[in-house]
Amino acid sequence: MPDGLCYAIETEGLTKKFADFTAVDGVCLRIPKGSVFGLLGPNGSGKSTTIRMLCCVLTPTSGKGTVMGMDIQKNPEGIKQNLGYMSQRFSLYEDLTVEENLDFYGGIYGLSKDIRDERKKELITMANLSGKEKSLAGTLSGGWKQRLALGCALIHKPKLLILDEPTAGVDPVSRRVFWEIIHSLSKQGITILVTTHYMDEAESCDIVSFIFDGKIINTASPEDIIKSEGAKNLEDIFIKYVERITNTKVSSAFAGVKFLNEESNE
Amino acid sequence: MNNSLFDIKRFKSIIKKEFIQVRRDPVSLRLPLVMPIIFMLLFGYAVTTEVDNISTVVFDQSMTQDSRDYVEKFIVSDYFTVNYYVNSEGEMIDLIDSGKAKAGLVIPSDFSIKLKTGKSPKTQLIIDGTDPTTARTAMNSGIIISEQYSRTYKETSLKMLGVSAAALPSTEINVRVWYNPGLESRKFTIPALVGLILQNITVMLTAFALVREKERSTIEQLIVTPVRPVELILGKLVPYIIIGCVSFLFALSLCVFWFSVGIEGNLLLLLVLGFLFVFCSLSIGMLISTFARNQLQAMMSMVLVILPSILLSGFIFPREAMPAAINFLGYLIPLTYFLDIIRGIVLKGIGAGYLLNDIFALCIFTFVILSISVLRFKKSLD
Ligand SMILES: Nc1ncnc2c1ncn2[C@@H]1O[C@H](COP(=O)(O)OP(=O)(O)OP(=O)(O)O)[C@@H](O)[C@H]1O
Ligand SMILES: [Mg+2]
16 A cells, blocks of 8 residues: 555445445545554444445445555455455355465465465464364364454455454453454554454454444544543443434343343243 | 466465365265266166057957967067957956056957958057057057068968069168167167266256355455456366266266167267366356355256256257257257267267367357356455
């Protein structure tokens, strides 16, 4: 990407309609180079759809977007050379081993055998996959699978990494391991766009953006948002936003939910 | 890193990955061997249009040496097996109605007397026409047998009168059947079966090639890589070309060694054209794969390809007999051309010169279908 650029991703009124349903509605995003950017929002708010447009997997209905200085509609193949992507569903080959998956993606990105072997070694160490090289990807447990997917997304040393709910279904320890990797990648200068439903994870992002019903409602650093809304943490803010938009009260604690259920059982 | 339109490293990666997946998939490995065996044994024995030993009931009202000679002619022909002799028309009708007999031969009581007094007796052959093939065989062979009988009878009578039959002029037709002198339907069916099996296996294997990626959502990951549709589609075909060819060789050896249908023509030519056909069928499967969203849709599309190809390609029913419109549909099916090729080479032993049209058609089909698949495969989930 041209080095003068300060945003890895920029969008203007990015919109996606499925038939007459608008999944993403005029999204404007500016993701600074080298940052860890969290895209947050309830289920069905349009996070994955936005991401898919940025990865050139879906074509926008209207609006513009540039990724690493390249237009998402005019130069998708150029973007793909420098993009690492982990989709929401585990999408590696379950009937291939860990090593074979890495090999395959290495080849697909046109890496020569020497470079591929070297990258494979690095990534297996980085993603804590040692000892599982010969296991079929399908037999790995959740956390391992996600780290393998991350490894495959990084094989070609992309400058931009887009992760769609990388820690869904992953235990608390593995989640921390995963986020340590994310931050170490960020230190190497890689820009990271990540979605998550875990607000504790989101708090470690440099910038977060809340998206509801396909619209961005706020973008700022987690500290700024927490301060300006006078809330305890991002989780409270998430709930506050949902309450404001849907005009309903959300139980603030899970203990309260349990109490309500017990009452109604009696 | 490069952005070229065809990159050999990416192509090789796809091939390697497909090989690994095929190797770990028990179905892909067994289908090419199991299917020829099952299909060839089933179809090879079931699809036979030869009818002999038609169960016959005889109602002989004459009960003379002459009538017995007459019936004997039917028996030795091998077309008729006389299973019942009855003494009334009612019994005969009953046997035919119940399906125990497919033909009934009625000999009038004056059979012998008429012959001896120089008149022509009238016998009757009743045929169960529900199955036209059996009925036609029974009818034709019945007429021939009866004519032969009367000719020999005439000749012997003339001889007794002192006239030699040879003295009377007559035309004689000398019929020679080429390519399949025994008129064995096996020779017509088995080579065609090799073609049909080849088509089915290759279409089946590749129809799932891309669908599997769609169902397991690995396609999304592929789309965000720089891989090109041509690399992906051709790369996916390579392992199946090999499987298809192995399967072809296997089916062909069953044809030669099990069914003893020898190859009259050039084996090398047959192999080369067989591989061309494998390639063509693989592209059909690949095309299905680009259309279908899931395995169910792929299966249904496969039936849409396979069924017409059995009926319209001339595999069982001669295309000459079809109405022009249906006959034309046959030209849209690659198997039609390959049947021409394989029957031509195996039975008639003809060379490539006679098959140019078919070869040309197969090449066109392959090219067009593959191009459509590559163009249809958009790198997008829209
Ligand atoms: N291919 C599609 N066709 C029709 N509607 C779709 C399609 N893909 C997504 N949608 C709809 O668009 C909306 C946004 O979906 P999206 O997957 O982007 O949400 P999300 O924010 O990623 O949700 P989650 O947190 O559950 O992953 C949803 O209502 C979804 O049903
Ligand atoms: Mg999503």
